[in-house]
Amino acid sequence: MNITMNDVILLGHATFGILGTLSALWVFVEALNAREENATRIRMGVTAVPISLCVACILGGYWYLHFYPAEKAIILQGPWTFAHNLFMETKEHLFFITLILALYLPIAAAEKLYANASARMMVLCVALMIVITGVAIEGAGAIVDHGVKVALLRAHVKGAPVEGDRPE
Amino acid sequence: MSDYCRLGRAKSAFALAAAITILFNTALACAKDVHRPLSRFMGSVAGHNWTTQGLVDLILFFGLGLVLTKAGWAGRIEPGRLISLVVAAVVVGSVGLVAWYALF
Numbered sequence: 001m002n003i004t005m006n007d008v009i010l011l012g013h014a015t016f017g018i019l020g021t022l023s024a025l026w027v028f029v030e031a032l033n034a035r036e037e038n039a040t041r042i043r044m045g046v047t048a049v050p051i052s053l054c055v056a057c058i059l060g061g062y063w064y065l066h067f068y069p070a071e072k073a074i075i076l077q078g079p080w081t082f083a084h085n086l087f088m089e090t091k092e093h094l095f096f097i098t099l100i101l102a103l104y105l106p107i108a109a110a111e112k113l114y115a116n117a118s119a120r121m122m123v124l125c126v127a128l129m130i131v132i133t134g135v136a137i138e139g140a141g142a143i144v145d146h147g148v149k150v151a152l153l154r155a156h157v158k159g160a161p162v163e164g165d166r167p168e
Numbered sequence: 169m170s171d172y173c174r175l176g177r178a179k180s181a182f183a184l185a186a187a188i189t190i191l192f193n194t195a196l197a198c199a200k201d202v203h204r205p206l207s208r209f210m211g212s213v214a215g216h217n218w219t220t221q222g223l224v225d226l227i228l229f230f231g232l233g234l235v236l237t238k239a240g241w242a243g244r245i246e247p248g249r250l251i252s253l254v255v256a257a258v259v260v261g262s263v264g265l266v267a268w269y270a271l272f
Contacts, residue, residue, distance in 0.1 A: 057222070065216055089269040092218060093197040096225050097190050097261050103229065104186045108179055118175045118247035122183065125251055129258045136262075 006067045013060040014141060020052030020102060021134030027105065028127040034113040034120050046109040046123075049130065053102040057095065064092065071148050078151020083144050091140035098133040101126050175250060177243040181236035182229075183250045187257035189229040194261040196221055198268050 027045035030038050068088075075084045105126050113120040175183070200207040200217055210217035236242045242250075 061219065061222070064218065086266075086269045090265050093193065093221075093265050094262055096193045096222060097258060099222075100186050100189050100193070100225060100229050101258070103226075104182055107182045107233075110179065111176070116174070118251075119179060122175065122179065122247070122251050122254070125255055129255065133258070133262060 006063070009059050009063045010067070013056050013063055014138065016052045016056035016059065017134065017141075018138060020049050020056060021131055021138065023048040023052055024102070024105070024127045024130035024134065027109070028124060028131065031109075031113055031120055031123045031127060036112070036114055039112060039114065042109060042113060042123075046106045049105050049127075050102045053099055053130075053134075057099055060095070071144075074151045075144070075147040078147060078154055080143075080147035080150050083147020087140040087143045087147075091137050091144070094133060094140075095137055098130055098137060101130050101133070105130070175243070175247040177240060178233075178237045180245055180247070180250055181239075181242040182233040183254050184236055184242045184245070185229050185233035187250075187253045188232060189225055190254075190257040190261040192228060193221070193225050194264045194268075196224070197265060201268070201272070 023045055027042060027049060030042045030045055034042065072084050072088070075081065075088075105123065108119060108122045108126055111119060113123060200210060200221070207217045210220040214220040214223055
């Protein structure tokens with residue numbers, strides 16, 4: 001088994017991204033039924049979201065700067081150039097929107113949600129938008145990954161390695 | 169307005185800061201794409217234009233949030249309007265990014 005640091009960082013990035021998204025969904029469900037009894041769970045949820053997404057950002061940022069250029073070169077030589085030009089470009093900037101929402105979430109949920117209808121509505125909207133953008137970003141990541149795969153498959157079928165292809 | 173419906177000073181201020189930062193983020197992504205010297209300048213600040221953009225977003229969000237909290241007037245904005253503003257900023261920011269990279 002040959003698992004490189006590149007793989008660990010990339011999978012860690014995706015894992016923390018989905019953990020943050022699921023935590024936001026958890027906050028949304030808890031906030032729908034905000035009561036005194038689940039106030040602690042809401043606090044746990046709104047803490048988990050920014051922590052998970054900050055870790056995802058650090059891991060993803062490191063991977064993007066150090067390992068992505070080689071994969072980008074592969075994608076741009078393959079048939080799915082839109083995997084970089086549209087999906088990666090959008091994903092890397094859309095992530096900041098999700099991150100800002102994640103950092104705002106604990107502020108919006110700072111007081112008792114069951115006693116404040118406006119704060120509860122704000123938390124519901126912010127959590128839902130984190131879920132929607134988070135899922136979109138995860139999907140974009142899968143398309144970027146598939147862009148590399150189809151480029152490598154095509155090069156393999158043709159018998160010519162593409163530029164940026166990592167030696168075994 | 170009753171306490172049951174009030175968002176509070178910091179929540180309102182940071183909501184406004186989030187909406188502004190989200191729109192700024194999309195505008196900056198488009199601007200650095202159009203104006204290459206800006207992208208190169210941002211790259212020289214923190215090693216990569218993406219890193220600089222992230223840092224600028226964070227500074228803008230927390231800086232603006234703190235300034236608006238101190239100023240206090242964001243707390244007087246009706247909560248429903250603030251919620252709509254944040255949602256609208258996310259929709260415009262996200263759709264704007266997709267449209268930009270799809271069309272240009």
